[in-house]
Amino acid sequence: MAAGERTRSEQAALRVLIVEPPEEEAARQPGGVLDVASALRRLGREIQLEVHREPAVALRAMAGGHADLAVLDQALGDRFWSLLDAAGSAAAPALVVVRASDEAFALEAYRAGAADCVRVGSEFGDLLPIAALEQLRRVRHIRSKGAAARLGKRVDDLKRYNEHIIQNMNSALVVIDPGARVAYANPRAERVLGAEPGELEDEDVRRWFPGLPPEEILPLRTLEDGHRFRGAEMVLTRLDGALIPIGLSCSPLVDSEGVREGAVAIFQDLTEIKQLQRQVLQTEKMASIGQLAAGVAHEINNPMGFIHANLCQLSEYLDDLQKVWDRVDGLRTAARRERIDGDEVRRAAADLEAMIGEVDAAFLLNDFGTAIRESLEGSGRIREIVRDLRAFSHQDTTQRAPTDVNRALDSTAHIVWTMMRHSVVLTKHYEELPPVSCFPVQLQQVFMNLLVNAYQAIEARAEQEELRGEIQLHTEVQGEEVVVRVSDNGTGIDPQVLGRIFDPFFTTKQVGVGTGLGLSTSFNLVQQQGGSLHVDSEPGRGTTFEVRLPLGEEGDP
Amino acid sequence: MTAELPVVLLVDDERHILSALRRSLRREGYQILTANSAEGALETLAEQKVDLVVSDQKMPGANGIALFAELERSGARVPRVLLTGWPEEIPAGELRKAGVTALLPKPWDDAQLKSTLRSCLAGSA
Numbered sequence: 001m002a003a004g005e006r007t008r009s010e011q012a013a014l015r016v017l018i019v020e021p022p023e024e025e026a027a028r029q030p031g032g033v034l035d036v037a038s039a040l041r042r043l044g045r046e047i048q049l050e051v052h053r054e055p056a057v058a059l060r061a062m063a064g065g066h067a068d069l070a071v072l073d074q075a076l077g078d079r080f081w082s083l084l085d086a087a088g089s090a091a092a093p094a095l096v097v098v099r100a101s102d103e104a105f106a107l108e109a110y111r112a113g114a115a116d117c118v119r120v121g122s123e124f125g126d127l128l129p130i131a132a133l134e135q136l137r138r139v140r141h142i143r144s145k146g147a148a149a150r151l152g153k154r155v156d157d158l159k160r161y162n163e164h165i166i167q168n169m170n171s172a173l174v175v176i177d178p179g180a181r182v183a184y185a186n187p188r189a190e191r192v193l194g195a196e197p198g199e200l201e202d203e204d205v206r207r208w209f210p211g212l213p214p215e216e217i218l219p220l221r222t223l224e225d226g227h228r229f230r231g232a233e234m235v236l237t238r239l240d241g242a243l244i245p246i247g248l249s250c251s252p253l254v255d256s257e258g259v260r261e262g263a264v265a266i267f268q269d270l271t272e273i274k275q276l277q278r279q280v281l282q283t284e285k286m287a288s289i290g291q292l293a294a295g296v297a298h299e300i301n302n303p304m305g306f307i308h309a310n311l312c313q314l315s316e317y318l319d320d321l322q323k324v325w326d327r328v329d330g331l332r333t334a335a336r337r338e339r340i341d342g343d344e345v346r347r348a349a350a351d352l353e354a355m356i357g358e359v360d361a362a363f364l365l366n367d368f369g370t371a372i373r374e375s376l377e378g379s380g381r382i383r384e385i386v387r388d389l390r391a392f393s394h395q396d397t398t399q400r401a402p403t404d405v406n407r408a409l410d411s412t413a414h415i416v417w418t419m420m421r422h423s424v425v426l427t428k429h430y431e432e433l434p435p436v437s438c439f440p441v442q443l444q445q446v447f448m449n450l451l452v453n454a455y456q457a458i459e460a461r462a463e464q465e466e467l468r469g470e471i472q473l474h475t476e477v478q479g480e481e482v483v484v485r486v487s488d489n490g491t492g493i494d495p496q497v498l499g500r501i502f503d504p505f506f507t508t509k510q511v512g513v514g515t516g517l518g519l520s521t522s523f524n525l526v527q528q529q530g531g532s533l534h535v536d537s538e539p540g541r542g543t544t545f546e547v548r549l550p551l552g553e554e555g556d557p
Numbered sequence: 558m559t560a561e562l563p564v565v566l567l568v569d570d571e572r573h574i575l576s577a578l579r580r581s582l583r584r585e586g587y588q589i590l591t592a593n594s595a596e597g598a599l600e601t602l603a604e605q606k607v608d609l610v611v612s613d614q615k616m617p618g619a620n621g622i623a624l625f626a627e628l629e630r631s632g633a634r635v636p637r638v639l640l641t642g643w644p645e646e647i648p649a650g651e652l653r654k655a656g657v658t659a660l661l662p663k664p665w666d667d668a669q670l671k672s673t674l675r676s677c678l679a680g681s682a
């Protein structure tokens with residue numbers, strides 16, 4: 001870079017201002033100013049000559065301050081001194097041509113600021129061009145150290161500043177030449193790709209995307225037609241072969257004339273972000289499993305409560321009935337004797353009778369049946385819950401499967417309803433649906449989120465006013481889509497926040513109640529299945545969420 | 558004779574729980590009344606003398622704690638037992654404010670149920 005700068009100041013033409021004396025022959029003498037002119041001219045376009053005949057014009061030109069060197073002739077007479085002054089104020093060194101051997105004049109000229117004096121018409125007649133060149137060399141030197149140095153410092157500062165930014169920026173930055181090779185890679189890029197410093201130089205960027213056709217390698221398309229990309233996601237193969245997700249922006253690199261000379265690619269390693277996303281998903285899943293578990297536990301606990309109590313009672317009943325049976329045995333023994341003892345039989349029968357009365361056997365037998373019936377009903381309820389739960393736990397979460405959406409919705413609603421049956425009436429309107437190819441567990445997770453939200457909105461509204469909570473489930477086929485609607489008559493959603501409810505962590509609920517992840521996760525889960533999630537809400541009236549799932553194979557990846 | 562039996566009011570929205578509780582207490586010599594909501598329980602309590610209330614916590618409408626808090630507000634001194642599967646979910650402050658005499662787990666243990674009720678009745682006598 002410093003080299004470029006030097007070239008520029010060297011190339012900038014040096015301006016030499018020559019003032020021709022009135023006597024033409026003097027000027028034409030060997031070594032005279034015109035001789036200097038022709039000598040300098042031979043140096044090429046580096047030197048810009050300005051020859052003046054009119055001293056007044058020369059003075060004005062000098063005052064313009066653009067001369068790098070003034071060549072003034074003693075033969076200029078009176079005007080000589082004012083021209084020398086002007087050269088001094090314009091900071092242009094003055095080279096003075098002294099006629100004959102006039103030391104006094106030379107001394108005077110030096111005193112007045114002349115840079116050099118050269119006598120012409122002598123055996124050293126060739127000295128003038130040499131002296132002029134020497135002066136120019138000095139000018140050039142001073143310029144490159146002065147003005148150029150000042151400019152250079154600014155350029156350097158800027159460059160260091162840019163360099164600093166590029167070196168330390170959090171994004172990887174790679175400059176790609178038209179041949180798809182790396183012209184520059186910042187340290188972050190080296191780190192993302194797992195390269196040693198400098199190792200990426202000249203590397204073909206196609207190597208980072210093995211197996212991808214060129215038209216899918218975005219930087220190549222930028223090289224090709226100048227296309228810009230922002231925030232595109234790609235998978236990049238590091239030098240060690242590991243695959244990482246990246247977010248990529250590409251723009252063409254153009255020179256000052258607008259000609260494309262490559263591309264700049266800026267990208268970020270998204271591994272951590274993706275991991276976070278997965279964690280969020282997991283957190284959400286855990287949160288919904290937590291809610292689910294609480295609902296299930298409550299629902300199982302009631303039947304467990306009475307089944308357990310009934311079993312304890314039944315074992316007491318059995319003890320009592322055993323006592324009756326023992327008396328029955330006594331009676332049988334008395335009745336089986338070879339010689340029946342009427343008294344003994346009567347006593348045994350009385351014993352039996354007494355015991356039947358004591359334990360209230362009629363009641364026991366009757367209630368035994370009731371307790372068993374009630375317990376069976378309870379165990380039936382638990383069995384149903386477990387069957388619904390199995391839908392959650394026993395499925396492959398990574399595989400699409402033809403799914404009965406009505407069943408998925410119903411079993412989920414059944415589980416969730418257990419925790420809200422006290423305050424909510426659930427109405428269902430299911431249309432017959434063809435099987436939908438989707439991820440059933442994820443779908444149930446979505447339904448659960450919608451149901452839990454609906455329930456919470458109803459609870460919140462019920463705190464403000466007398467309310468008969470109602471959740472309506474509705475399914476139907478619309479064209480090529482299955483539509484599932486979950487409607488509630490809860491609080492509704494304020495239009496001001498309606499646009500944010502799908503944002504991760506957006507919640508209007510208390511800490512511990514809301515995670516703000518339910519809807520954002522649901523949105524993603526539905527989208528993953530090729531479907532969409534919509535909301536319609538009226539504050540104070542209620543809310544409807546609508547899940548739309550594509551029918552048939554189009555939704556398959 | 559029955560007039561002398563302690564009157565126990567059982568409150569639960571789950572019919573089978575009431576029936577199981579009744580079964581458990583069959584031999585305890587209580588006169589047993591039942592209600593399937595807090596509101597129903599308050600009606601019964603307004604109509605007749607009750608010596609002990611046993612209520613489920615989770616019910617539609619007012620829950621067990623709310624029922625007991627209402628009793629406390631009205632100055633009733635009847636001992637009260639709260640039946641709940643999640644006792645740790647109820648803050649101690651609320652238990653105190655509602656004047657809860659004893660907590661019973663759900664599912665309950667028969668022996669514990671009986672002894673708890675006995676000691677609650679003895680304490681209030």
Ligand SMILES: Nc1ncnc2c1ncn2[C@@H]1O[C@H](COP(=O)(O)OP(=O)(O)O)[C@@H](O)[C@H]1O
Pocket residue numbers: 449453454457488490491492493501502506507508509513514515516517518519520543
């Ligand atoms: N059915 C609904 N009725 C009213 N508001 C709702 C409903 N569903 C969602 N919301 C609003 O959207 C927000 C985000 O919901 P969600 O992502 O499930 O997070 P969370 O339920 O944990 O707050 C909720 O806090 C609530 O304000």
Ligand SMILES: [Mg+2]
Pocket residue numbers: 449452453516518519
């Ligand atoms: Mg939610």
